Amino acid sequence: MNFVNQTTEQIRETLKAMPMQSRVITIMLVAAIAIGLGFLVRGNGSVSHEVLFGGRVLGENEIDAVELAFSHAGLNDWEREGRRIRIPKASRSDYLAAIEESASLPLSLRTNTQTAINSASPFESSEQRLAREMHAKEQDLGGHLSRFPDIKFASVEYDRAERFGLNRARPQSASVMVTPEGTQPLSKQRIEQIKDLIRASYAGMSNDDIAVIDTNSDGSTLFNEDADPLAAKRREEEAFYEQKIRKHLIGYGTGLSVSVYAEIDPTMDVEKTVLKYDSERTTLQDKSKKVEEQSSRPMNQGVPGASPNGVGNRSASIDDPSQTVQTSRVKEDERESVGVAGQQYENSRIASLRTERVRASIGLPESYYSDVWPQAWLRDNPDKDISDVPAMRTADLEKMRQEVKSKIERAVIPLLPEVNAGESKIELVEVWDYPALPLADVSEPETAKLALTWLAQNWQTMALIFLALIALLVARSAIKSGGDSVPSEFNEGFGLELPSPPVDRVPESEKTETMEITGGSLKDELIKIVEDNPEVAANVIRSWVADAA
Numbered sequence: 133m134n135f136v137n138q139t140t141e142q143i144r145e146t147l148k149a150m151p152m153q154s155r156v157i158t159i160m161l162v163a164a165i166a167i168g169l170g171f172l173v174r175g176n177g178s179v180s181h182e183v184l185f186g187g188r189v190l191g192e193n194e195i196d197a198v199e200l201a202f203s204h205a206g207l208n209d210w211e212r213e214g215r216r217i218r219i220p221k222a223s224r225s226d227y228l229a230a231i232e233e234s235a236s237l238p239l240s241l242r243t244n245t246q247t248a249i250n251s252a253s254p255f256e257s258s259e260q261r262l263a264r265e266m267h268a269k270e271q272d273l274g275g276h277l278s279r280f281p282d283i284k285f286a287s288v289e290y291d292r293a294e295r296f297g298l299n300r301a302r303p304q305s306a307s308v309m310v311t312p313e314g315t316q317p318l319s320k321q322r323i324e325q326i327k328d329l330i331r332a333s334y335a336g337m338s339n340d341d342i343a344v345i346d347t348n349s350d351g352s353t354l355f356n357e358d359a360d361p362l363a364a365k366r367r368e369e370e371a372f373y374e375q376k377i378r379k380h381l382i383g384y385g386t387g388l389s390v391s392v393y394a395e396i397d398p399t400m401d402v403e404k405t406v407l408k409y410d411s412e413r414t415t416l417q418d419k420s421k422k423v424e425e426q427s428s429r430p431m432n433q434g435v436p437g438a439s440p441n442g443v444g445n446r447s448a449s450i451d452d453p454s455q456t457v458q459t460s461r462v463k464e465d466e467r468e469s470v471g472v473a474g475q476q477y478e479n480s481r482i483a484s485l486r487t488e489r490v491r492a493s494i495g496l497p498e499s500y501y502s503d504v505w506p507q508a509w510l511r512d513n514p515d516k517d518i519s520d521v522p523a524m525r526t527a528d529l530e531k532m533r534q535e536v537k538s539k540i541e542r543a544v545i546p547l548l549p550e551v552n553a554g555e556s557k558i559e560l561v562e563v564w565d566y567p568a569l570p571l572a573d574v575s576e577p578e579t580a581k582l583a584l585t586w587l588a589q590n591w592q593t594m595a596l597i598f599l600a601l602i603a604l605l606v607a608r609s610a611i612k613s614g615g616d617s618v619p620s621e622f623n624e625g626f627g628l629e630l631p632s633p634p635v636d637r638v639p640e641s642e643k644t645e646t647m648e649i650t651g652g653s654l655k656d657e658l659i660k661i662v663e664d665n666p667e668v669a670a671n672v673i674r675s676w677v678a679d680a681a
Contacts, residue, residue, distance in 0.1 A: 160606045167599050181211065181218040184227070189215045191278045192285045198231060205230035244268035244275075266290060273333055277310065277326060282318065285311040286326075290334065306330050307343045317349035362398055365485040369394040373490050376547055381494070381540065389495035389566070400484035410474025421466035428459045490548050491560045494540055497568040501532050508532065537563040 147155055184190075190198065195215055202210055207227055211218040219227045248268035252261055270288045277286035286308060293303040308326055312318050318326075327342045374392040381388055505524045510516060524532075545557045587594070662669045 157606055160602060164599055164603050164606065167595075180221045182221050182224070183213075184217040184219050187216060190217070191215070191275065193275070193278070201230050201233075202227065205233070244271040269333070273330065276329065277308070280322065280325075282313050282322065283310055284313045288330065301336065303341075304334060304337055305341045305343075306334065306337065307345065309345050309347070311347045315348055317346045318344075361400075362396055362485060365487075366394050366396050369396065369487050369490070373492070373547070377492055377494070377544055380543055380547060384496065384540075385500060387497040387500065387568070389493075391493045393491045393493075394487055395489040395491075397486045397488050399482065399486075402482040402484070404478075404480045404482070406476070406478040406480075408476040408478075410476075413471040413473045415469060415471040417470035419468040419470075421464075421468075423462075423464035423466075425462040425464075426459065427461075487549055489551060489560065491562075492544055492548070493562045493564070494544065496536065496563070496565045498565050499568040500565070501529055501536075505532065533565065 147158070150158065184198070192215075195212070195217065198217060199212070202208075205226070207223070207230055209220050209223065210227065245265060245268045248265045251264075270290055273288040274286045277283055277288070289307045289309075291305055295302050308330060310318060310326065323344050323346070326344050327339045330342050331337050331339055370392045373394065374390050377392065378388065378390050381390070502524060505528065506518060506521045509521050510518065513520075540563050541558060541561045544561050548557055548560055551557060551560075
């Protein structure tokens with residue numbers, strides 16, 4: 133206790149001995165040091181927040197459940213940013229515990245089916261347990277569908293009918309209510325994926341037993357492709373070419389309007405067979421046979437004797453065989469040829485529902501030309517500045533419109549299917565512009581409210597800046613008062629006559645604690661005395677004051 137009293141007394145005496153300006157500076161420095169130490173000990177006063185579950189985007193049903201869990205636990209220091217929630221880092225365990233206790237964990241961390249199984253009771257009937265588990269399965273399937281990037285919310289309803297007669301199978305059906313992201317309806321491929329997921333989740337179910345209801349669809353896109361394959365093919369081709377053209381013209385901004393109409397040949401499954409015959413046949417086999425026979429026999433000369441034969445004594449040559457021999461010759465020539473008539477066989481099949489022609493209508497907002505005009509003008513005048521861009525005239529607008537139309541036509545024409553000879557693709561592309569309606573004015577928040585909110589979030593930074601300014605002012609005051617630190621009364625000796633300096637000087641090595649007058653200026657001598665031995669200077673001043681009194 134004595135030490136505290138002595139320290140306090142010393143501080144009080146020291147402050148009393150200081151001039152008024154030094155007292156103010158000392159007090160300000162002590163206050164600045166105290167405030168700085170307070171901030172250092174307290175640390176950052178603002179509550180540091182972090183995103184729940186590492187910043188994962190939650191579903192609509194998940195984020196609603198999390199908010200209810202926090203409210204039920206009395207936790208209010210959280211912020212919602214879209215589909216994410218920011219919680220304070222220091223209270224992370226409390227918030228996670230509240231979610232755990234309320235069973236509001238995201239679908240990736242829990243399953244309603246497992247919760248239903250764990251909550252089974254031995255006193256409930258099998259029908260009640262089965263109904264609870266089936267309802268939990270419906271909730272899980274709705275959560276699984278919400279994981280698709282283009283689905284905002286989904287719910288599943290499942291039902292089974294009673295058996296009829298001796299049939300062991302039970303009729304079953306499922307309905308899926310889907311809310312897509314944005315305003316566009318779901319694509320046909322996504323609807324098929326939803327049906328496949330539900331069909332695989334329930335044994336014995338077919339796609340005909342599943343109904344998918346899209347809240348963004350007006351019902352005009354729902355049709356039976358088996359009943360109208362022509363309309364299905366037209367819609368498919370139009371969607372394909374529209375997406376193709378839109379991606380090709382992405383440089384014209386998001387305000388681009390693209391519509392496509394496809395003409396489909398209604399002919400289906402045409403198969404054509406052509407058989408042609410040549411005028412000359414083709415020989416496959418040629419067979420020829422030639423037979424020649426020669427036979428000789430003696431001639432019939434009648435009864436022997438000359439008289440019966442009417443032959444008298446006539447002369448005859450005994451060397452001529454024709455007189456006695458009869459010769460016969462037989463020739464046979466057979467030819468056989470086998471061949472077929474020349475023919476050509478052609479079989480061709482024409483694809484069904486072919487796309488004959490595609491027409492595209494492309495619209496640009498009128499604001500596009502006003503936005504592009506400064507860039508085009510500066511490109512033609514590189515030595516000018518943005519402030520030199522003149523206002524766009526009607527002639528300039530028409531010229532730019534024609535140039536943009538020509539560029540879009542040249543970009544879109546190669547994307548369209550080929551046309552018949554003699555037709556032009558330019559007529560299939562129509563480029564037009566539409567007026568851009570002004571956007572609704574969004575009410576700005578009040579300036580005072582913004583200022584108060586900003587101060588509430590940044591008051592500590594402002595306090596530190598204020599503390600730094602105080603320190604700068606203290607340093608400035610100290611520097612400014614350093615040039616004349618000795619009071620004028622002290623320099624004048626408080627009006628007293630100083631004694632003359634002694635004749636004999638004491639050697640430097642034998643200095644004692646006495647005042648030494650060197651003959652220099654009074655101010656320098658007194659400052660040196662005070663710096664060397666302040667106690668001697670204090671005693672001298674006390675003696676002067678006592679003598680003067």
